[in-house]
Amino acid sequence: MTEKLSEERMARCRAVEENLADIRARIARAAEASGRKGEDVILLAATKTVPVEVVNHAIRLGVDFIGENRVQELEEKYDRLERDKCQVHFIGHLQTNKVKNLVGRVDMIQSVDSVRLAKEISRLSVQRGVNTRVLLEVNIGREENKSGVLPEALEDLLGEITGMPAISVCGLMAIPPICEETERLRNYFSLMAEYFVDIKRKKSDNVAMEYLSMGMSGDFEEAILCGANMVRVGSSLFGRRQYPAR
Numbered sequence: 001m002t003e004k005l006s007e008e009r010m011a012r013c014r015a016v017e018e019n020l021a022d023i024r025a026r027i028a029r030a031a032e033a034s035g036r037k038g039e040d041v042i043l044l045a046a047t048k049t050v051p052v053e054v055v056n057h058a059i060r061l062g063v064d065f066i067g068e069n070r071v072q073e074l075e076e077k078y079d080r081l082e083r084d085k086c087q088v089h090f091i092g093h094l095q096t097n098k099v100k101n102l103v104g105r106v107d108m109i110q111s112v113d114s115v116r117l118a119k120e121i122s123r124l125s126v127q128r129g130v131n132t133r134v135l136l137e138v139n140i141g142r143e144e145n146k147s148g149v150l151p152e153a154l155e156d157l158l159g160e161i162t163g164m165p166a167i168s169v170c171g172l173m174a175i176p177p178i179c180e181e182t183e184r185l186r187n188y189f190s191l192m193a194e195y196f197v198d199i200k201r202k203k204s205d206n207v208a209m210e211y212l213s214m215g216m217s218g219d220f221e222e223a224i225l226c227g228a229n230m231v232r233v234g235s236s237l238f239g240r241r242q243y244p245a246r
């Protein structure tokens with residue numbers, strides 16, 4: 001049984017290597033088509049459900065950003081992750097009472113969407129003597145059941161966080177709705193890029209608009225063409241997610 005598993009895992013690692021080469025090539029093509037270079041776009045591996053051995057294999061292959069989206073799963077993997085060679089980001093929906101598990105432990109929280117959450121991140125960062133870098137998640141498709149701040153509330157949220165100690169906004173993140181038509185998808189990505197550029201131009205304290213994190217397995221090239229400089233790729237890299245039986 002153990003043997004079979006490890007063989008399966010080895011096969012998975014080989015697949016990751018091939019997938020990674022393919023994704024890097026596609027990122028480079030899209031970056032070049034938008035007047036940039038492949039290395040201008042960060043590939044963040046979305047690692048939910050992926051065993052830590054496979055994640056570490058990806059890190060050894062050169063993946064230097066990984067993102068987890070559940071606090072509990074991050075906790076389970078954290079000590080075994082080869083973190084010296086990569087940044088660990090939190091990319092999922094975050095409850096205020098879980099902030100304590102992340103501050104001082106992750107390199108970035110990509111999913112800040114409320115004053116309440118930001119306040120708690122700031123409070124614990126001060127208490128622990130660290131600075132926490134965050135992205136603001138925008139609910140670009142105005143979907144009712146999705147996290148993210150609504151576009152019209154973005155500036156206010158940014159203004160509030162600017163005044164808080166030990167938290168710095170480094171950019172924006174979005175997960176647009178699933179779109180049948182590329183045109184509609186492109187509109188969402190482009191709108192995000194507009195907000196990103198607008199805020200960057202205004203240059204306020206505590207705000208360094210560095211990252212525009214958007215695009216996943218199904219649409220990362222489209223996102224890059226619209227201006228994304230960080231894409232979060234899971235299933236294209238690691239294969240279809242196998243959710244453990246609970």
Ligand SMILES: *Cc1c(COP(=O)(O)O)cnc(C)c1O
Nearest residue numbers: 046069091216217232233234235
């Ligand atoms: C899972 C996840 C991704 C990656 O999704 P894929 O479609 O598997 O590439 C990206 N961003 C977030 C926030 C995720 O939870």
